Each structure stands twice: as C-alpha cells, then as structure tokens.
Amino acid sequence: MDFLKKTHRVSNIKRFAVISRIMMKHGLGEILERLFERKDTTSKIGDESPVFARTIYPSPRRIRRVFEELGPTFVKLGQLMSTRADLFPTEYLEEFQKLQDRVPPVAFEEIQAVIERELKQPVSEIFVSIERESLAAASVAQVHLAEMAEGEWVVLKVVRPGIDKKIREDIQLMYYFAKKLEHTFEIGQVIGFMNLVKEFERSIFRELDMYTEAGNIERFARNFKDSRELYIPKVYWDYTSKSVLVMEHIEGIKLDRVDEIRTHGIDPKEIAMIGLRSFSRQLMEFGLFHADPHPGNSIVMYDGRLSLVDFGIIGYLDEKTMLEIANVFLGYAEHDYDMVIDALVDAGIIDKKTVNLQSFRNDLRDISEPFYGRSLNTISVRDIYDQVMQLLLKYHIRLPRDLMLLFKTFIQVEALGKILGSDANLLEVTRPYAKKLLKQGYDTQKWVHNIVKDFRSTRGYLRSLPKLFHDILKELTAEKHQIEIRHSGFQPTNAKIERGINRLTVSIVISASLIAGSLVLDSSEKVLVFTVDFFGVHTISITALLGLLGYSLATLLGFWLIISIFRSGKM
Numbered sequence: 001m002d003f004l005k006k007t008h009r010v011s012n013i014k015r016f017a018v019i020s021r022i023m024m025k026h027g028l029g030e031i032l033e034r035l036f037e038r039k040d041t042t043s044k045i046g047d048e049s050p051v052f053a054r055t056i057y058p059s060p061r062r063i064r065r066v067f068e069e070l071g072p073t074f075v076k077l078g079q080l081m082s083t084r085a086d087l088f089p090t091e092y093l094e095e096f097q098k099l100q101d102r103v104p105p106v107a108f109e110e111i112q113a114v115i116e117r118e119l120k121q122p123v124s125e126i127f128v129s130i131e132r133e134s135l136a137a138a139s140v141a142q143v144h145l146a147e148m149a150e151g152e153w154v155v156l157k158v159v160r161p162g163i164d165k166k167i168r169e170d171i172q173l174m175y176y177f178a179k180k181l182e183h184t185f186e187i188g189q190v191i192g193f194m195n196l197v198k199e200f201e202r203s204i205f206r207e208l209d210m211y212t213e214a215g216n217i218e219r220f221a222r223n224f225k226d227s228r229e230l231y232i233p234k235v236y237w238d239y240t241s242k243s244v245l246v247m248e249h250i251e252g253i254k255l256d257r258v259d260e261i262r263t264h265g266i267d268p269k270e271i272a273m274i275g276l277r278s279f280s281r282q283l284m285e286f287g288l289f290h291a292d293p294h295p296g297n298s299i300v301m302y303d304g305r306l307s308l309v310d311f312g313i314i315g316y317l318d319e320k321t322m323l324e325i326a327n328v329f330l331g332y333a334e335h336d337y338d339m340v341i342d343a344l345v346d347a348g349i350i351d352k353k354t355v356n357l358q359s360f361r362n363d364l365r366d367i368s369e370p371f372y373g374r375s376l377n378t379i380s381v382r383d384i385y386d387q388v389m390q391l392l393l394k395y396h397i398r399l400p401r402d403l404m405l406l407f408k409t410f411i412q413v414e415a416l417g418k419i420l421g422s423d424a425n426l427l428e429v430t431r432p433y434a435k436k437l438l439k440q441g442y443d444t445q446k447w448v449h450n451i452v453k454d455f456r457s458t459r460g461y462l463r464s465l466p467k468l469f470h471d472i473l474k475e476l477t478a479e480k481h482q483i484e485i486r487h488s489g490f491q492p493t494n495a496k497i498e499r500g501i502n503r504l505t506v507s508i509v510i511s512a513s514l515i516a517g518s519l520v521l522d523s524s525e526k527v528l529v530f531t532v533d534f535f536g537v538h539t540i541s542i543t544a545l546l547g548l549l550g551y552s553l554a555t556l557l558g559f560w561l562i563i564s565i566f567r568s569g570k571m
Helices: 002-007 010-025 029-035 050-055 060-070 072-081 090-096 108-119 163-184 186-191 193-208 210-223 258-263 268-286 319-333 337-346 357-371 381-394 401-419 426-441 444-477 491-521 542-568
Strands: 127-130 141-148 153-159 244-248 252-254 288-290 298-301 306-308 314-316 530-534 537-540
Touching: 010 029, 010 060, 010 163, 029 163, 060 072, 060 090, 072 090, 072 163, 072 193, 090 381, 108 141, 108 153, 108 244, 153 210, 163 186, 163 193, 186 193, 210 244, 210 268, 210 288, 258 268, 268 288, 268 306, 268 319, 268 401, 268 426, 288 401, 314 401, 319 337, 319 401, 319 426, 337 357, 357 381, 401 426
Parallel strands: none
Antiparallel strands: 127 141, 141 153, 153 244, 252 298, 288 314, 298 306, 530 537
8 A cells, every 4th residue: 555655645545446446346355365465475477375276367357347337438448458469368368359449428518618728719609519429438538420610521520538547547546556456467478467457558648639639630641642652641730639639520431331332333343442551551561550449440432542541549660670570571471480580589579598489489370370371351360369379379479569550460461452352462453562671771872862862861979079089188197087998708817828827837937947956966066965864875965855845746737737637637
C-alpha cells in the first residue's frame, strides 16, 4: 500500500478498492493475497505450492471479464496484450482478442461541450448540423457525422470528456500492480509487466492526441497523393485540436460486405489486390503503415477505390529495418531460409549468442514450407500466426512494438484478402517492391545522399572541434586537469610477457654465474688463502669459494628454470 500512502489521493484509493473487489469477484483473490503478503521472496516457476499452482496462470476468461468490468483503460490494455503473442500463450491471446472497444456513448451535450471548448466557438457557427446519434463509440473517442457550412459532410472524432484524467490514474495503478507482479512472481519478470505498461502508456496517449492522428493522415495523403487505387480522407486543420479531429466523410461500403460490393459492379478480388499493393508500398517505400486495417477501417468507395480511415494506430520502420524486412520477404519468396535468418540477425531480432541458428532454421522451414504457393483462400491465417508465435516463444525472441504491429497487420491484411475471396499470394505481390527497395539500398546515389546527410548532421560538431581542442590544451597547460590513460583486458597478456622476461632474466643470471665462476676458479691469483681441513683439502682461497658459489647458484637456477618450463607445458 506504499504507493497509495504516497499519493494521498482519494480517487486512487477508491479505484484500488474497485480493482480489488472486481478481482475477488471473478475468483482472482488468491493473486491479491500473494501480491500483498509481507514476504519478499519471489516465487519461482515450478513452485508447487497450492496457491502458486492455482494463480501462476489464472483463467484467461476471468482476466478478460475483469478487464471488461474495469472499463476503457483496461480494455485497451487487454487489446495491446492480445498483440503480444511473444509474451502470452495462445489461450490468453484468444480471450484478449474478444475485448470489444465499444462502450455506451456519451450524451451529445457532453460531446458538444468538448467541441465548443476546444474550437472556442459555438458548433452552430461551424456546422450546419451534427447528428446527435454517434456513428461509433469507443473507449477513447466518439464519432459523429456533421455537415459543414459549405455543404461538405465530415466526421467528428471527439475524445471522451474526462477520459484523459481517468487513464492517467489507471496507469498509475497499473504501474503499481506491475511492480508487485514482477516482485512476487518470476513469470512477472519474464513477461516484463513494467515494460508492457510503459508500452501501453506510450500508445494510449498517442491515441488521445488528435493532432497526432491528423498528422498521420496527412503523411499517408502525401505518400499516396498520386495513387488511383487508394484514397486518404482530407483533414480540416482549422477545426482540429488536441481533442477534436474533423476529417472528410468517406461514402462507401465496409470491406466485409462482399455481396454489396459486387452489386455495385466492383470486383472484390481487385479490392484485395489494391489492399495488398498498398500494404507493400507502406512497408517498402514509406516505412509507415496503417496498423489496424480491420473491415470497419477499410471503405470501398463507389468508384472502385479503397479508402483507409481511423489512423490512431500507426507503425513506423526506419530505413535499416525496412531493408531487413525486404530481405525477409525475399528470403521467404525464394525459400532461402539462410537469407531470412541473416536478415533477422542483422535487424537485432535474433541474438546468435543465445539462439541455435541451425535449430531455428529447421523449425522455420518446417512451419513455412506447407504454405508455399498457396492462395489466400486456402490458408488458415490463424494457424500461421499461432505457429510463428510458438516459434518465438520457444526461442525466447521478443519483437519490438512496431515489428509486432507489423506482424499483426500482416495477418489482418491476409485475413481481409481471404474475406474478399482473393487467390493472390502476398509474398508474390510484395516481391517486386522488396527488390526495388533493396536495389535502392545499393544505389550509388543513395549512398552519396546518405553520406551527405550524415555530414550535414555532423558538420556543426566538426566546426567546434578546433575551439574544443584549444580549450582542452589551455586547461592542461594551466595544470587544472591531468590526462590519465587506463587500459583493461591486457592482464593475461601482461602476465605472459612478465613470465617470459623473468625467465630470460634467470637465464642471463645463470650464464653470468657460470662465466664468473669459471673466471674466478681459473684465476692464477689466490686471494686470502687460509688452511682448513675440508675433505682432505688443506688450503682454500676466497677466490675458489666465490667460483664454487657461482657454479652452485647457476646449477640451482637452471634446475628451477627447467622445472617451471616443463610445468607450463610449453617447451
């Protein structure tokens, strides 16, 4: 309860009580008991204690019901968790995917108050009319149809009043529970609940900002401005704010109404091809892709074009990742699994220090081969998804958020193609776009362009280098600073060199002792001759003793050197 004591907020305490009550209501009381018991020992995976055995993997259905009852913020969290197949088993993903982002609509008067507060003028001065009944009501925003003074029909997407404050309070409690889960259960550390909440916080506040979504729409509009297949609605920037988005209303047919599409003389298979081609361009040309292309967000216009709406969830790919994704697609298309794995390693998705690449390659081949050459309408997208996710779990591979979004979007795009009865192959559709991207990556002009760009970004630093060196030298000459050079990692080499020098020194001492002893013993002059009875010798000089001592020292050192060399095993 330390978090609640620190906040001193009645709302947090009340919300905590609500969360606890709902968890107990749905049979998750044992988790609460475990989280808030006073012991600090972390339970290990494999602990056979009764409580742990029952709570380590609680019922996914119960968790879903808890999220539903806790409201919009937790519904959104559950939807995010449904995309993290690298963290959660399949049965959990299936339950989380059932979470519907539908809540009772807010009264129109409250929506009107938000519009007028944000746009700073009465709605009657902006719109001829606004339909009081919402087109859609989600957890974050509500959508209404309106007519502009010029006669244009627009869609108003309005952030639900008070939702920002409520989400912030819920996220604080999420962090609190996440920390407790990681501290109490080792599985909590494996999943990384704190990072999951951070990811959720980042994504949910992007959805709350209508300026961000409007900017996404504009970027897509620029990317596809010359397209005759894909249409992006117009943003009315003069009437858009942080909590209100005004965009062009697109008339047409929802993508899953196949019979209605046909009745308007439009071929559903051609619509599928438009979707596949546009998705390929998003990946291979722009590095920006619509990450929520479900039927409600894809409108078939009456002139045969496809329009995307609702740009709240967008994925981003940098240039390096785009190139690696292109290599992955080409590798798959050409059955070159080594190419796929090399691309995954280069992208940092696979760590070759921890993953057995040969084993991974074999498993990847076994999963992929049955689907080669088959059209969308003969493939179970669910099966592909499940098998790939099981592979990621097996090798403990975690994908970055945008790559997880990409994979989820890939599955959704194929599912839409299947709904439309397409017999196309996504790999074949994507192949020319991937080849074009890779060709551009090796293009000399592109290299020069990147070099120039890098130079421009660093020339400011280069310009300041002379002054920087001058200041450093000035400080050194003033004896205000000292330069200290340290090295590391040379200890083993230094030890070997030191042993070699020592042995060389001993060898020199041995040689010197032998030479000195020989010279002294062979000397004609006898210094300090004295008489003593020593093994029959009656006269001994000091020179003889010195010579004998030299020979004895050389002999002892020689034996020591030979023994040490033999012990080292390096003769």
